[in-house]
Amino acid sequence: MRSTFISTAVCACVAILVGACSREAKFQNQLDAGCEALAAGHYPDAIDHLNKAVRLSPDSATAYCNLGIAYAAVKQTDDAMFTLLMAKDLLKQDPRPAILLADVYCQADRCDEARKTLASLNEEVPGQ
Numbered sequence: 001m002r003s004t005f006i007s008t009a010v011c012a013c014v015a016i017l018v019g020a021c022s023r024e025a026k027f028q029n030q031l032d033a034g035c036e037a038l039a040a041g042h043y044p045d046a047i048d049h050l051n052k053a054v055r056l057s058p059d060s061a062t063a064y065c066n067l068g069i070a071y072a073a074v075k076q077t078d079d080a081m082f083t084l085l086m087a088k089d090l091l092k093q094d095p096r097p098a099i100l101l102a103d104v105y106c107q108a109d110r111c112d113e114a115r116k117t118l119a120s121l122n123e124e125v126p127g128q
Contacts, residue, residue, distance in 0.1 A: 027056035031063055038070050046070040054083075061090035065097050068104070077108045088117075095121050 034049030050067035053060060068084035071077075081104055087097035098117050105114035 023056060027053055035066055038066055043070050043073045061087045068100060072104050080104045
C-alpha cells in the first residue's frame with residue numbers, strides 16, 4: 001500500500017515537472033519564432049507567435065516589448081501602447097520600453113504623453 005502511494009506521488013511530481021518544462025519550452029519556442037519573424041519583417045507572424053509567448057509567460061517583459069514593436073510596425077497603435085506599457089511596468093529599471101512607448105505616442109500625435117513618459121524615466125531610473 002505504501003509503495004503504491006509513493007509511486008503515485010512520484011508519478012504526479014514527474015508529471016508536474018514535465019508540464020512545467022514543456023510550458024517553458026513552448027514559451028521559448030514561441031518567443032524565438034516571434035523574434036525571428038519580427039527581424040524578418042513578417043509582422044503578422046511575429047504578433048501571432050509573441051501573443052502565444054505572452055499567454056505562456058505573462059511576466060515576460062521581452063515578449064511584451066517585442067510584441068509592442070510588432071504592433072507598432074503594423075500601425076496597431078493601441079495594442080502597441082498597451083503591450084509597451086506592460087513591458088515598462090515589468091522592467092522598471094530598463095528605459096527601453098519607455099523610449100519605445102514614447103516613440104509610439106509621438107507617431108500617434110500624442111506628444112504630451114511621450115514627454116511625460118520620457119520625463120518619468122528620471123524618476124523611475126535614478127541616474128539615467
